[in-house]
Amino acid sequence: MPMLIGVVGKPNVGKSTFFKAATLAEAEIANYPFATIKPNYGVGFVKIKSVAWEFGKIPNPREGYYLDGWRFVPVQMIDVAGLVPGAHEGKGMGNQFLDDLRQADVLIHVIDISGSTTEKGEVVEVGSYDPSQDVKFLEVELDQWYLGIIKKGWEKFARTVMQEKQPIEIALGKQLSGLKVSEELIKLAVKDLNLDKDKPNSWNERELNDLAVYLRRQTKPMIIAANKIDLPGAEENFQRLQREFADYTFIRCSAESELALKEAAKAGLIKYVPGDGNFNIIQESKLNDRQKKALSFIQDNILKKFKTTGVQPVLDWAVFNLLKYIAVFPGGVNKLEDKDGNVLPDCFLLPPNSTALSFAYKLHTDLGKNFIRAIDVRTKRTVGKEHLLKHRDLIEIVAGK
Numbered sequence: 001m002p003m004l005i006g007v008v009g010k011p012n013v014g015k016s017t018f019f020k021a022a023t024l025a026e027a028e029i030a031n032y033p034f035a036t037i038k039p040n041y042g043v044g045f046v047k048i049k050s051v052a053w054e055f056g057k058i059p060n061p062r063e064g065y066y067l068d069g070w071r072f073v074p075v076q077m078i079d080v081a082g083l084v085p086g087a088h089e090g091k092g093m094g095n096q097f098l099d100d101l102r103q104a105d106v107l108i109h110v111i112d113i114s115g116s117t118t119e120k121g122e123v124v125e126v127g128s129y130d131p132s133q134d135v136k137f138l139e140v141e142l143d144q145w146y147l148g149i150i151k152k153g154w155e156k157f158a159r160t161v162m163q164e165k166q167p168i169e170i171a172l173g174k175q176l177s178g179l180k181v182s183e184e185l186i187k188l189a190v191k192d193l194n195l196d197k198d199k200p201n202s203w204n205e206r207e208l209n210d211l212a213v214y215l216r217r218q219t220k221p222m223i224i225a226a227n228k229i230d231l232p233g234a235e236e237n238f239q240r241l242q243r244e245f246a247d248y249t250f251i252r253c254s255a256e257s258e259l260a261l262k263e264a265a266k267a268g269l270i271k272y273v274p275g276d277g278n279f280n281i282i283q284e285s286k287l288n289d290r291q292k293k294a295l296s297f298i299q300d301n302i303l304k305k306f307k308t309t310g311v312q313p314v315l316d317w318a319v320f321n322l323l324k325y326i327a328v329f330p331g332g333v334n335k336l337e338d339k340d341g342n343v344l345p346d347c348f349l350l351p352p353n354s355t356a357l358s359f360a361y362k363l364h365t366d367l368g369k370n371f372i373r374a375i376d377v378r379t380k381r382t383v384g385k386e387h388l389l390k391h392r393d394l395i396e397i398v399a400g401k
Contacts, residue, residue: 006104011082011121013112018255019079045072060342114231147212158201253310275312324352326391357385
């Protein structure tokens, strides 16, 4: 299953704007690899320095697109219903929201850093609400959701595990598999939290809660998109929340600006590379006064101050820093083109600790089964099947017939 990025947050914080800004691409040249995209699913793109560029070539991506030395590789995203406190009890779209999140590998939590939206998503005067409440309440909702799933029929479950002498990680792994919780992770949690693995019926409320928090943090890592950063008081809130929640990465964000720039670029009015700190106007004569004013505002209040609108860095951080994925390119030592003459058409996002052999299987089952060796195209060095791959590696797989 492809990696899935969940975009979460309460109503009116700019969550849907963020989602739209992240998934709006140069559609004419961006092919989407995901066959069934439901209405609340979309395709975003992570940004990688082009490898073809090092060889003086321009790539022809099969999926995603290339722009000014950068390769944009598709990732699947889901925009879940705006949530409110009490979601785990079914309030608002609670149950739907949490069900949609089950398969997400990483979460982008969009908050209104200016403090102009209450906990229910009602718009209020800028600065009159404390956005730190949003970070806390989402943690509570997710932890309570995990706890609810763990506790479902817990006494009977614990009794059965003990009677049948089942290893707790296998039994609990089955119960939590829908949340992407592995047996290995449960083993680790039981050890780190010092739980009695042979007597799960002795685990008290606090221990079950600690287990829920531990598993949620590991399986739903989160980055905070501090949206509406251009509003008064937003920067002060940003600094304060960064200190208060040192475990999280916060990135300043203006989803509205990113959306405006991408739409202008798509219309051919400006040249803009997502994530960059500037843009160039191509057809000034086609811009009306309102558009000129908007672009000027974005330039002065977002890009000059913060070097980016934040949307692209949030996506990149979620995939490459939180999930620690790497991008690997298949290529040949003697030839970077495929049989149709396309330069480095493919780029694969792989989980951490991927090896040359796992990459061969990703390319084709037969390449994995008949693997002989791999070659690092840049260094021409031969590597074995256990060789750990690095971000932006360019690898040739040599396999038998």
